[in-house]
Amino acid sequence: MSLTGAFAALADTGCAVGESPLWDATRQALLWVDIPVGEIHELTPATGARRLWRLEGPVGSIGLAADGRLVVARRHEVGLFERATGVYETLAQVLPPDPELRLNDGKVGPDGAFWVGSMHDAPRREPRGALFRVTPEGLVERRRDGLFTSNGLAWSADGRTMFHSDSRGCWIERWGFDPATGAMSGQTRIATPGEAEGRPDGGAVDALGYYWSAGVSAGCLNRYAPDGKLDQRIPVPVPAPTMPCFGGDGRLYVTSLRPAGGAAGPVLAATAAVTGAACALFAAGAL
Incomplete structure (x- = not known):
């Protein structure tokens, strides 16, 4: 088994839509x-220390920058946030000012750029989302179109395989990836999980190359082999998990959301028998 302990909810971590967990190895947080x-x-598990920052409007995802700042996907833009001072600076406008579009899942890739997807944020979902690559210089490259809800970004430990999903299209794809240039190649759709199996939300890759997908509609984590074969379906004690993350403390963390009429979604933690791929850093310079 890939987990050696049961999941437990961390105290006082309930969220409306908890997402984008990541491990800061420098701060062990x-x-x-x-x-x-x-x-x-921010939570330091060893001490229980907590910090909280609030920005105006939704925050879809975050990544770590090499200088200690956070790269942040807001509704239509990407910026950099300094935790010590609370200063936020816009880096790039990614989407037009359309109230039905917002940025969603994002991660720093092995190429040092921030990869972030968008979604059609309306009751009727349409394939208006896209996948973008945002460089440290603020250049925005559109890499994929026709998405309902871009999600599930994760890379293998060697940086040569990228995974990507669409939560409403209900598919997971694998791409060849060049960690030096960010070039994508060899698109392969490896899984098409539906509602009962767990629509694919956020994802993570372990050190063995297996892809962990949060089955947001089925209260589970789905662990896929690189070729898309389902290796394990792991139940979690919440109805709607949103993303797994391997911590540097030997635990697997999972965020979740509040289902309709339910309680706030906590962050869960369990002891893992496998480690995760290291967190890449955004190569940010001074703005």
């Missing part, structure tokens, strides 16, 4: 966001 309220949370 876990970070995550609560999308609709624009909150960024």
Whole structure:
């Protein structure tokens, strides 16, 4: 088994839509966001120390920059946030000012750029989303179109395989990836999980190259082999998990959301028998 202990909810971590967990190895801290309220949370598991920052409007995802700042996907833009001072600076406008579009899942890639997808944020979902690559210089490259809800970004430990999903299209794709240039090649759709199996939300890759997908509609984590074969379906004690993250403390963390009429979604933690791929850093310079 890939987990050696049961999941437990961390105290006082309930969110409306908890997402984008990542491990800050320098500070030995876990970070995550609560999308609709624009909150960024930080927890140091060893001490229980907590910090919270709130930005105006939704925060879809975050990444770590090499200089210690956070790269932040807001509704239509990407910027850099300094935790010590609370100063935020816009880096790039990614989307037009359309109230039905917002940025969603994002991660720093092995190429040092921030990869972030968008979604059609309306009751009727249309394939208006896209996948973008944002460079440290603020250059925005559109890499994929026709998405409902871009999600599930994760890379293998060697940086040569990228995974990407669409939560409403209900598919997971694998791409060849050049960690030096960010070039994508060899698109392969490896899985098409539906509602009962767990629509694919956020993802993570372990050190063995297996892709972990949060089955947001089925209360589970789905662990796929690189070729798309389902290796394990792991139940979690919440109805709607949103993204797994391997911590540097030997634990697997999972964010979750509040289902309709339910309680706030906590962050879960369990002891893992496998480690995760190292967190890449955004090569940010001074703005």
